[in-house]
Amino acid sequence: MKYTVITGASSGIGYETALAFASRGKNLILVARRTEELEKLKSKLTEINSELDIIIRTVDLSVTANVYEFYESIRNYQIETWINNAGFGNFASVGEQNLNKIETMLHLNIEALTILSSLYVRDYAKVEETQIINVSSGGGYLIVADAVTYCATKFYVSAFTEGLAQELKGNGAALQAKVLAPAATETEFGKRSIDADEFQYEGVVPKFHTAKEMAGFMLELYDSTKVVGIVNGETYEFQLRDPIYPYVTRTRKDA
Numbered sequence: 567m568k569y570t571v572i573t574g575a576s577s578g579i580g581y582e583t584a585l586a587f588a589s590r591g592k593n594l595i596l597v598a599r600r601t602e603e604l605e606k607l608k609s610k611l612t613e614i615n616s617e618l619d620i621i622i623r624t625v626d627l628s629v630t631a632n633v634y635e636f637y638e639s640i641r642n643y644q645i646e647t648w649i650n651n652a653g654f655g656n657f658a659s660v661g662e663q664n665l666n667k668i669e670t671m672l673h674l675n676i677e678a679l680t681i682l683s684s685l686y687v688r689d690y691a692k693v694e695e696t697q698i699i700n701v702s703s704g705g706g707y708l709i710v711a712d713a714v715t716y717c718a719t720k721f722y723v724s725a726f727t728e729g730l731a732q733e734l735k736g737n738g739a740a741l742q743a744k745v746l747a748p749a750a751t752e753t754e755f756g757k758r759s760i761d762a763d764e765f766q767y768e769g770v771v772p773k774f775h776t777a778k779e780m781a782g783f784m785l786e787l788y789d790s791t792k793v794v795g796i797v798n799g800e801t802y803e804f805q806l807r808d809p810i811y812p813y814v815t816r817t818r819k820d821a
């Protein structure tokens with residue numbers, strides 16, 4: 567039995583991605599903090615296809631020890647695809663940002679993603695037909711005012727994942743690494759970014775995709791051999807592209 571891991575599957579893009587991968591007959595390991603939401607999603611997925619094996623794990627991935635513990639707990643499953651989607655944003659100027667929230671954001675968006683990617687690469691680099699998809703953002707290629715720190719975390723995700731993709735290709739690895747870079751998408755992201763109970767996208771955000779549309783783009787990226795799947799911030803078209811950041815291979819002289 568093969569599995570697809572999706573972090574941050576209790577809402578938004580991760581939730582819809584779980585439905586999209588289930589429609590492809592994929593067994594899933596779903597991770598987030600809200601057990602009840604994961605249970606509801608599991609019931610829905612089982613109704614759609616009772617043959618699927620759906621495993622849920624309640625984990626706060628912003629705590630480093632939990633990240634290692636979680637990976638260890640699923641080590642015996644054969645994982646064909648790993649999707650690091652869990653993440654959140656924050657809208658505030660750097661001088662005014664809530665540093666407790668920022669610390670958690672750095673732990674989740676950067677640290678957990680790096681640890682999980684590295685462990686997956688260590689175990690699966692040579693395994694045929696495996697993929698790792700890390701969810702960045704349009705803000706991983708363009709700095710957005712009042713979201714400087716969030717964008718910096720996503721610049722990290724983009725640079726790390728594009729670099730990983732280059733490294734794997736250079737080593738002749740079987741594993742493919744890819745970056746999904748959504749633009750505004752209607753999810754719980756909006757309200758979490760501004761610490762509000764509700765956030766209405768319609769009428770406030772000029773253009774946005776639904777989470778279901780974004781899960782469709784995730785599948786397009788999954789099916790392609792390109793490294794980057796990015797939403798054009800002006801036209802909102804989804805584009806599959808080669809790595810965007812410059813990359814150099816190290817020579818003896820550089821070392």
Ligand code: NAP
Pocket residue numbers: 573574575576577578579580597598599600601603625626627628651652653654655674701702703704747748749750751752753754755756758777
């Ligand atoms: P969302 O609806 O808020 O989903 C975020 C997911 O991450 C939830 O399932 C949440 O579940 C999980 N999560 C949050 N903190 C966690 C933690 N400490 N440990 C484990 N899981 C945690 O927002 P979304 O838009 O779908 O976000 C998915 C990804 O897309 C994020 O990486 C985000 O940065 C990126 N993105 C979003 C947009 C956008 O406009 N929506 C644009 C560009 C990029 P729990 O709360 O249950 O833990």
